[in-house]
Amino acid sequence: MKIYGDANSGNCLKVKWVCDRLALPYTWVEIDTMKGGSRTPEFLTRNGWGQVPTAELDDGRTLAQSNAIIRYLARGSDLIPSEAYRAAQMDAWMFWEQNSHEPYVAVCRFQAVYLGKAVSEIDPNLLQRGHIALAHLEWHLAGARFLVGDAFSLADVSLLAYTRVAEDGGLELKNYPMVRRWIADAEQVLGLPPAR
């Protein structure tokens, strides 16, 4: 399998972490999205959305969307709860990540890290929505070790990706002790060095 990704992108790292955790062999193909690497005619044949990550299976078939890719790669593993209701709770977090977390937490970081904006130049509305997402995580994690009860799952992989580097985009984590505890726990499960 080939993974086309940008090693600075949380969405791409989700795929790397799941492969590493499950010992799935892969070749990482680094794509420089800022130089249009995901929009070349050749790349668009792999992913019509022109996005990374893109997984290319050994038979040549490709898959898009980080959360869909990890859900496929982790099927049958302990990263997806075997009980249908628990799996649905995992899915709910992963859809929430795409509609209410990543568009703010990742975009603030993108503007700071990729576009070189100072925090004071980031749209205050984006920062506010980012804090709303982090506050929701804080509230939930006060009552649970991981996002779906006590078992680490793809929900944690998905939300970890941009939460652990939220401060890159001006979203300070100092007022979210439960989130910081969860980040450390999740990084430990994945064998990652602390992001901060």
Added chain:
Amino acid sequence: MKIYGDANSGNCLKVKWVCDRLALPYTWVEIDTMKGGSRTPEFLTRNGWGQVPTAELDDGRTLAQSNAIIRYLARGSDLIPSEAYRAAQMDAWMFWEQNSHEPYVAVCRFQAVYLGKAVSEIDPNLLQRGHIALAHLEWHLAGARFLVGDAFSLADVSLLAYTRVAEDGGLELKNYPMVRRWIADAEQVLGLPPAR
């Protein structure tokens, strides 16, 4: 099962359509989100995000996020491809719906229908992003009857919800003949009268 929803919300209708299609019994509990019905202390015990739709199973457990709910309710049915790769393609469309379609196509409609804005008052950037999403659907549907090959799936349910009423938000469909053909086909599968 109870479904807490707003009958004018595409996200809520996804759940209704799947229940109707699969003949799953449910009681619909109408929630007026514009009057704060999803943010009462009682409602927040069912869904910490304060959102509709929310499904309350017969044992009292609840589920959030429209796409996670329909993925749970339709498990084992022909609305989810049995082949893992095809199911992953379905998931990719559903995650894309939440990150790149609903935030524009649904939000334009929300501003027009719920907030009473004229199309000229809607943020041109939202309209542009909505057209980018619609153009992608058009491109894909030129080569496929439904979103995942020739078989109707939850990907079609998910994308149909706001695409069929995109014109409510000023996103004219006249230049998207493949999208209009697909809307008619999907409405026919679900037994819905034409939205327009």
